[in-house]
Amino acid sequence: MTTDEKEFFREATLRICSSLEIEKALWQSLMYIRDFMPAQQMSFHVYHRDLGIVETVAHATIDAGEAMSIKSPLSSKARKQVEIQRSIRVRVIDRLGDDPVTSPVAGRLGALDLSGVVMDLVLEKKLLGVLSVFNNGREKFNSDHVRLLSLLNEPCAVALTNSMRYRELMTLRDLLADDNRYLQDELRRMSGEEVVGTDFGLKGVMEMVRQVAPLDSPVLLLGETGTGKEVIAGAIHKSSPRKDGPFIKVNCGAIPETLMDSELFGYEKGAFTGAVVQQRGRIERAHGGTLFLDEIGELSAEAQVRLLRVLQEKEIDRVGGSYPIKVDIRIIAATHRDLEEMMALRKFRHDLYFRLRVFPIVIPPLRERKIDIPALVQHFILKKSREMKRLVVPSPTPDAIDRLMAYHWPGNVRELENVVERSLILNTGDRLFFNEIGARLMGKSPESRLPQSAETDKSMTLDEMVSRHIRRVLDRCGGRVEGDHGAARLLGVHPSTLRKRMAKLGIPFGRKAKIYRGS
Numbered sequence: 001m002t003t004d005e006k007e008f009f010r011e012a013t014l015r016i017c018s019s020l021e022i023e024k025a026l027w028q029s030l031m032y033i034r035d036f037m038p039a040q041q042m043s044f045h046v047y048h049r050d051l052g053i054v055e056t057v058a059h060a061t062i063d064a065g066e067a068m069s070i071k072s073p074l075s076s077k078a079r080k081q082v083e084i085q086r087s088i089r090v091r092v093i094d095r096l097g098d099d100p101v102t103s104p105v106a107g108r109l110g111a112l113d114l115s116g117v118v119m120d121l122v123l124e125k126k127l128l129g130v131l132s133v134f135n136n137g138r139e140k141f142n143s144d145h146v147r148l149l150s151l152l153n154e155p156c157a158v159a160l161t162n163s164m165r166y167r168e169l170m171t172l173r174d175l176l177a178d179d180n181r182y183l184q185d186e187l188r189r190m191s192g193e194e195v196v197g198t199d200f201g202l203k204g205v206m207e208m209v210r211q212v213a214p215l216d217s218p219v220l221l222l223g224e225t226g227t228g229k230e231v232i233a234g235a236i237h238k239s240s241p242r243k244d245g246p247f248i249k250v251n252c253g254a255i256p257e258t259l260m261d262s263e264l265f266g267y268e269k270g271a272f273t274g275a276v277v278q279q280r281g282r283i284e285r286a287h288g289g290t291l292f293l294d295e296i297g298e299l300s301a302e303a304q305v306r307l308l309r310v311l312q313e314k315e316i317d318r319v320g321g322s323y324p325i326k327v328d329i330r331i332i333a334a335t336h337r338d339l340e341e342m343m344a345l346r347k348f349r350h351d352l353y354f355r356l357r358v359f360p361i362v363i364p365p366l367r368e369r370k371i372d373i374p375a376l377v378q379h380f381i382l383k384k385s386r387e388m389k390r391l392v393v394p395s396p397t398p399d400a401i402d403r404l405m406a407y408h409w410p411g412n413v414r415e416l417e418n419v420v421e422r423s424l425i426l427n428t429g430d431r432l433f434f435n436e437i438g439a440r441l442m443g444k445s446p447e448s449r450l451p452q453s454a455e456t457d458k459s460m461t462l463d464e465m466v467s468r469h470i471r472r473v474l475d476r477c478g479g480r481v482e483g484d485h486g487a488a489r490l491l492g493v494h495p496s497t498l499r500k501r502m503a504k505l506g507i508p509f510g511r512k513a514k515i516y517r518g519s
């Protein structure tokens, strides 16, 4: 190196290493180098061998440097030309648009008519990236310029690698923070989400859950609103091999159509005004876990087409993205709507329906499994008291339980949960009366009312309450468990479920009951 070259190397190296933000370092370098050659713009590019894509990561003009991520796919001829590269190569190109490697990149940067010097950045025989320096073509680059640039190969390669690692680290940090926020939300939502009624009203449902959980097949949960479809979706996820992965919920009815694509598929930085950072969509977040599509019947026709593609191809395109991303997800969909009727009305696609309907599970309404009511009440009292930081956990009076059992619960478990919460807010003592349910029942048919007891203010355990209620219903049915006038029908459970519960609570049935009743 001559003295001038040494000085050039020193000064240019100081600038290229001046910042981990490569766009700033690039601009500093351009401002220095332009005194030695006709340089008006400079860019750094990275080659992704697995995708055959050149990514322009930074670009500087005289005015400023800018970080970017512009991805340009190369032709197979250009890929070969790049991939056989082992040693440093510096090329002068008179018109960037005429070269198979530079033209796709120059096309994206609006630089097809510019001329430039393109230098491969190689360290330990590995191609790490490319530095390009270009101008408007009026002044030519010559061999002196090429020699000077070649001096900077190693510092440029090191600076580019360091800054890419730094950028990766920053992205990972953002993703982790993002994941953490999501997981905290999920945890808040899922914690304490114990399924009540697994041995009684939900026994059949839980058997199906056990069958399907270990597989990757889609599951379709059907049932009225508030029956616990999300709780069951969570139970499937928790007992599946994906349990350590994410459980991501999408409420298809709550996302406006204009935001649906970016919510589901995510977007690249700059894909639209306001897309200042890259954002992963919910489908991508569910990678390695379960995607729960609630209210699937509310999806628009366009969104149905795009979802079908995800199910078929198992890949997504981010909005503004230039290549597909593979996703490994298990889908659980849920709806309270009649999808078959929606298909007949052409409001739901046949192909999507058949893809989702591989394993349907129907969750019965609460009025058909009233046997679960006492346990659910107890569960919600404990849960809500904890949330409200109540020192004394109140218990319902026996009459209150009778009232709750007699009500028909159009809003299902969610309505019951709200009733418990309201009652806890209104009653600060240690007893809950649920008088509002009594009031609601006043308008109901006489058979939906059960006899009221005088013991309105005595507290009992949950088992005592259930036992007392079953005995009372049995008395009304003359001890009959099965049949149209049997206790099981009145309690909204299967006779064998009722017998098991009776055995557990020590309530005699069959021959024993006759002896006990003295008949």
Ligand SMILES: Nc1ncnc2c1ncn2[C@@H]1O[C@H](COP(=O)(O)OP(=O)(O)OP(=O)(O)O)[C@@H](O)[C@H]1O
Pocket (backbone or CB within 6 Å): 193, 194, 195, 196, 197, 202, 223, 224, 225, 226, 227, 228, 229, 230, 231, 232, 294, 334, 335, 336, 379, 413, 414, 417
């Ligand atoms: N078996 C159950 N055990 C415990 N809690 C339950 C059970 N079923 C439902 N819940 C509770 O009831 C509420 C409503 O349940 P969930 O949101 O799962 O119903 P859903 O059928 O998904 O409703 P929607 O159709 O309106 O989305 C939730 O707070 C849930 O925790």
